[in-house]
Amino acid sequence: MRRTRPLVLVIVAALGVAVGFLIDQALTSAGRATFTPAVSLPILLVLLAAVVVALAVPIRRATRGTAAPVDPFRALRIAVLAKASSLVGAIVTGIAAGLALFLLTRPVPPSLGSLGAVIATALCAVLLVVAGLVAEQFCTIRKDDDDEQPGGSDPGLQPGGH
DSSP states (O other): OOOOOHHHHHHHHHHHHHHHHHHHHHHHHTTOOOOOOOTHHHHHHHHHHHHHHHHHHHHHHHHTTSSOOOOHHHHHHHHHHHHHHHHHHHHHHHHHHHHHHHHHTSSSOOOHHHHHHHHHHHHHHHHHHHHHHHHHHHTOOOOOGGGSSTTOSOGGGSTTOO
16 A cells, blocks of 8 residues: 555645535525534544544554554554545545635625634644544554565575576
8 A cells, every 4th residue: 555645635635625615605606604614523523633543553563563463454444544534634624725715705704603613624634634644654664674675585586596
């Protein structure tokens, strides 16, 4: 599994900005109120970030040799969870930024409550991205010296070696 690339996170966040802006644009065009995230969303994002890192800590200890070995499938599941968390955090950050952009470009200043909820959601989503990337780092193993040689150090195992 490849590590999450920053460019992917930037692209996902940019798509989120467009989606967030268009959601509020469509709601306003239909005569409805703009979308405001629930107050519980930032709390849930922080809790998810904490859970992702907490699940990755035993994997880090096992890869550093300070704890008992961990089932590799468990480590892979946690690594995939970490990657998914960073992607979800990026899209939610983008959507919240799009909502904020829409609110700030209107001629009427937005209410403090709606803008505060959007900003809190964006900040907590950034925290989820960071937590996902940290947890993903925790789930990687150190590169061994023999990783450079595909056949190992035994010349009999090398192609063409007898």
